[in-house]
């Protein structure tokens with residue numbers, strides 16, 4: 101089925117223009133760019149190129165746009181199956197969100213969500229938010245706090261890449277790794293700090309050490325440098341939209357010159373003698389042709405693409421990074437079933453605590469209208485690299501174990517009144533040590549096939565902000 105977005109369909113009707121006078125073979129319809137994959141990466145790239153005046157055709161195999169982004173309102177609860185919020189980290193992405201007409205529906209996270217909790221020794225402990233809080237926090241002992249102060253005096257690494265564990269233990273000490281960064285790593289990547297690359301997973305932190313020799317010293321120097329140059333740094337903003345992140349996907353699909361085909365399989369991807377890409381879609385008598393072909397599908401989709409042998413051979417050489425399984429649960433409770441005030445973003449469970457889940461976001465605190473009056477909602481994350489088997493459990497068991505896990509932390513009573521479970525067999529690409537080899541292998545394929553671009557959340561960062569920044573960069577809007 102081909103469901104071109106009604107307002108933007110630029111494909112001619114079957115009866116028009118596809119047959120040349122002399123040859124009954126349908127002539128492919130010309131575009132500047134063909135984008136395969138309608139997740140946020142593909143949509144953002146298609147949108148930004150269209151806004152630059154390019155004629156773009158995006159093909160999504162499922163009936164829904166958004167990929168990992170999937171919001172649904174059920175029984176008054178707004179359920180996000182995948183991402184729950186977007187951290188806007190740059191002025192360019194912030195402006196872009198406004199330019200695409202989302203300013204009226206944009207919701208900023210409740211200020212109270214600056215409070216974040218960590219589990220330590222089976223108790224919830226608030227993460228310090230100030231220097232004073234850092235001095236008094238029970239998360240670290242006095243010697244551990246002193247160890248952190250030694251950070252500016254530790255020399256830089258000469259390594260090309262380093263694991264998060266190695267980097268943080270070396271610069272800040274083991275305690276800061278275990279009751280700080282390792283939980284953050286679970287929260288973003290559902291990953292393993294022993295394997296994740298500091299350089300690729302947290303490039304800004306890596307660059308601080310490379311550029312200034314210290315994180316604390318670098319941050320201070322950077323602040324002064326910016327002040328001197330009159331640069332006001334952008335303050336990151338946690339956002340969503342009234343009806344959830346799906347609104348972002350819908351807005352991105354709406355651009356002049358952008359044709360979108362949903363629920364559309366691919367018959368073949370070929371090149372003509374001039375190196376143009378010709379894509380034939382299932383159920384269509386005609387193909388489409390463009391100079392540029394951008395693949396934004398997940399990497400495991402490459403082996404099923406109907407490409408010619410030479411490209412298939414090259415794509416097969418890409419050493420695909422691991423993607424752990426992950427389950428997300430949206431749990432609804434009556435307000436009086438939860439004794440904790442839920443006055444924060446949520447709770448992260450460091451690996452040392454050996455809990456069932458990775459953590460929970462206090463969704464109904466974070467954004468308005470996430471739960472009906474008198475009720476609250478939690479979004480819980482289970483599985484990831486370190487406990488993949490937990491993420492693969494059936495819904496009943498997941499709910500039972502998650503409620504048991506959170507009960508002593510949040511003072512839960514009874515069963516949830518609402519449950520929504522989403523299973524992600526391949527959730528988030530792991531930017532592990534050696535990620536550069538993977539990036540190089542993508543570049544090698546692109547170099548061999550002019551006009552081919554391999555983009556997605558495996559390159560440039562997995563967050564929604566990263567996917568949009570990658571699109572803006574690709575379209576030449578930012579460096």
Ligand SMILES: Cc1cc2nc3c(=O)[nH]c(=O)nc-3n(C[C@H](O)[C@H](O)[C@H](O)COP(=O)(O)OP(=O)(O)OC[C@H]3O[C@@H](n4cnc5c(N)ncnc54)[C@H](O)[C@@H]3O)c2cc1C
Pocket residue numbers: 136137138139140141142159160161162165166167168169181182183184185186187366396397398401405426428524527528555556557558562563564565567
């Ligand atoms: C559970 C979970 C929670 C997350 N939480 C957050 C969060 O809170 N904040 C945040 O910023 N990020 C979060 N992320 C990360 C972020 O959501 C993803 O990295 C991002 O949405 C990926 O977008 P993408 O377009 O690169 O890939 P995808 O969303 O995977 O999109 C790829 C698209 O390609 C399509 N496709 C596949 N094969 C074909 C084919 N043959 N032909 C055509 N189309 C095809 C797929 O159907 C899909 O629509 C989360 C991710 C997950 C899984």
